[in-house]
Amino acid sequence: MPMHRIELSPDIVARVTRRRGGKLHAYDTLNPATTALVVIDMQNVWVKEGMPAFSPYCAAIVPNINRLAAAARRAGSKVYWVRAVYGDDAPQTWSAYMDFLDRGQMEDMLDALTDGNEGAELWHELDVQPEDEITIKRRFSALIQGSSDLGERLTAAGIDTLIITGTATNVCCESTARDAFMLNYRTLMVSDANATSSDEAHNASLNALFNRFADVFTTDEVVGLLDASASTAVAAE
Numbered sequence: 001m002p003m004h005r006i007e008l009s010p011d012i013v014a015r016v017t018r019r020r021g022g023k024l025h026a027y028d029t030l031n032p033a034t035t036a037l038v039v040i041d042m043q044n045v046w047v048k049e050g051m052p053a054f055s056p057y058c059a060a061i062v063p064n065i066n067r068l069a070a071a072a073r074r075a076g077s078k079v080y081w082v083r084a085v086y087g088d089d090a091p092q093t094w095s096a097y098m099d100f101l102d103r104g105q106m107e108d109m110l111d112a113l114t115d116g117n118e119g120a121e122l123w124h125e126l127d128v129q130p131e132d133e134i135t136i137k138r139r140f141s142a143l144i145q146g147s148s149d150l151g152e153r154l155t156a157a158g159i160d161t162l163i164i165t166g167t168a169t170n171v172c173c174e175s176t177a178r179d180a181f182m183l184n185y186r187t188l189m190v191s192d193a194n195a196t197s198s199d200e201a202h203n204a205s206l207n208a209l210f211n212r213f214a215d216v217f218t219t220d221e222v223v224g225l226l227d228a229s230a231s232t233a234v235a236a237e
Contacts, residue, residue, distance in 0.1 A: 001060040004202045006191045012211050026215045027161075027186060030229045032075035036159045037068055038150070040142065040166030040173045041084045042126055045112040045119035047167075052108040052119070057195035057202070058167050059123070064193040064219040065165050066127040071223040075230035078157055079132040081122060082142045082150060084172065087114030089138065141175035143183060151183070161186040163222055164214070165193035170205035177214045187214040190222055 017024050042065065045051045047058040069079045087110040091098060098106055112119025115136070122128060137148035154162075162185045164177045173194050180187045189209050196202050210216040217225075 001056050001058075003060045003192065004057055004195060005199045006206065007199075007203050008191075008210060008216065009207050012207050016210060025217070027188060028225075030075070030077075030161060030225045032072075032077045032226065032229045034159055035072070035075070035077040035161040035163065035226075035229075036154060036157070037072040037077060037079045037163045037165065038142070038176065039065055039069070039079070039081050039126070040164065040176055041082060041168070042123050042166050043083055043113075043119065044121055044123060045109070047123040048119075052105070052112050055167065055195060055197045057197070059125075061165070061167075061193050061195045062123065062125050064190070066125075067219055067223060068163065068165060068190065068193055068226075069127055069129075069132070071226040072163070073129065073131070075226040077226065078159065079129070080150060080153070081126070081128055081132060081134045082148065082166070082176075083120060083122060083134065083136050084113055085115045085120055085136045085138060086110060087112075087117070087120075094139070137172075139175075140172045141179045142172070143176055143179040154185075159185075161188070163188045163190060165190050167194065168196040168201075169194040170196050170201045174205045174209060177209055181213045188222065189214040189216045191216050191218055193219050193222075 020026060046053045046055060072079050135148050135150050139147035142148045142150045162180050164173055166173050177187050177189055191206055206216055
């Protein structure tokens with residue numbers, strides 16, 4: 001399966017670096033107790049070949065997501081798996097969305113994203129552990145009012161920093177990242193642990209987020225931050 005070719009705009013990188021006083025990244029440390037990995041919509045409908053919204057880029061990011069989940073647990077951070085479920089109420093409560101696809105395509109998507117159907121289940125190669133949390137969302141953003149209980153869960157756990165991964169980079173992941181930032185979460189987007197339908201769409205989203213809404217890191221960089229935070233916590237004991 002192909003990986004996205006990631007290209008941050010040199011102009012945006014230069015602009016952001018100037019804005020940050022010569023620093024490329026806003027965040028150079030993580031507090032594991034207040035950090036969470038959020039994995040968006042890594043469900044069969046997007047990851048499994050032959051499903052209505054399949055993208056070949058989705059399966060390729062699974063190993064990176066699993067690495068991040070393992071690093072988060074090592075550091076003592078929480079992992080949240082978010083599933084999109086639209087099929088039961090979207091035709092009534094989200095009629096605007098119904099206008100964006102023809103009837104046949106929309107029926108296929110709604111059927112796939114009905115709870116209990118194959119398309120709505122998490123991809124079988126994801127390393128979901130018993131201590132992780134799984135929640136359902138009913139809009140693109142997991143944090144917009146009425147979409148899910150993720151916000152309440154994060155608040156209850158004392159989370160202030162989100163590491164965003166999953167699919168689609170430019171739809172549900174970007175929507176969640178933007179709302180996270182506006183809700184005052186320190187927001188990290190992982191460039192090679194998000195996926196969508198094309199390199200063009202992926203990079204347009206990363207550039208827009210990096211410019212104003214999120215810090216953008218690679219999987220290796222985030223694992224490094226998590227491992228460093230775990231080491232610091234052990235040394236402080």
